Amino acid sequence: MSPRVASGETFRFSKSGFRRAVAAAAALVVFAGASVINAAPASAHDSVLSSNPGDKQVLDEFPHHVSLKFSGNPKNNFNTVAISDADAKEVLYSHEPEVVGNEVSLDIPEDINPGPGNYIIGFQITSSDGHSTRGKTTFSVADPDAAGAAEAGAESRQTGAHAEETKSIPLWAYGLGGGLIVIIAAVVIVINRKAK
Numbered sequence: 710m711s712p713r714v715a716s717g718e719t720f721r722f723s724k725s726g727f728r729r730a731v732a733a734a735a736a737l738v739v740f741a742g743a744s745v746i747n748a749a750p751a752s753a754h755d756s757v758l759s760s761n762p763g764d765k766q767v768l769d770e771f772p773h774h775v776s777l778k779f780s781g782n783p784k785n786n787f788n789t790v791a792i793s794d795a796d797a798k799e800v801l802y803s804h805e806p807e808v809v810g811n812e813v814s815l816d817i818p819e820d821i822n823p824g825p826g827n828y829i830i831g832f833q834i835t836s837s838d839g840h841s842t843r844g845k846t847t848f849s850v851a852d853p854d855a856a857g858a859a860e861a862g863a864e865s866r867q868t869g870a871h872a873e874e875t876k877s878i879p880l881w882a883y884g885l886g887g888g889l890i891v892i893i894a895a896v897v898i899v900i901n902r903k904a905k
């Protein structure tokens with residue numbers, strides 16, 4: 710990971726460099742913690758008022774158009790809506806949505822047709838206050854056979870949906886875990902360079 714190792718130099722910190730590294734690592738932990746807190750709902754952030762399909766709605770067919778109506782008008786940049794398979798924890802389709810007023814909508818290509826199951830509409834939008842805001846709603850596609858349909862509905866209710874609880878959006882939906890690791894790696898490299 711360290712360019713100094715690659716260049717054959719000894720990989721070690723000076724005493725002050727080590728202290729700085731520890732301080733920086735501690736600051737990073739605080740920063741990461743603060744990010745988690747920031748991801749928690751704040752009153753100023755736009756929240757979902759209604760959606761199509763409705764939250765926890767059970768459909769007969771997989772939809773090819775979804776929309777979310779927010780409490781404010783999201784800004785028209787850095788927005789993503791991701792349709793995920795809730796059981797397989799797999800993103801089926803992710804794209805920048807269309808934003809018109811307080812309505813955020815996404816067309817899903819016809820070839821994405823996973824059939825019966827439980828699905829998540831995850832979103833990351835830029836709220837009207839300029840802050841990135843995440844959340845989700847869920848829906849299910851019923852199995853044509855009645856027993857399966859009842860099961861899918863029950864599972865959907867259990868899973869629940871918490872459009873306001875933005876911290877509950879699984880990180881895998883956005884790959885943020887990997888992003889954080891990259892940031893940590895970059896900070897460590899910078900510290901190594903400075904700790905001469």
Ligand SMILES: [Cu+2]
Pocket residue numbers: 751753754836838839840
């Ligand atoms: Cu905010």
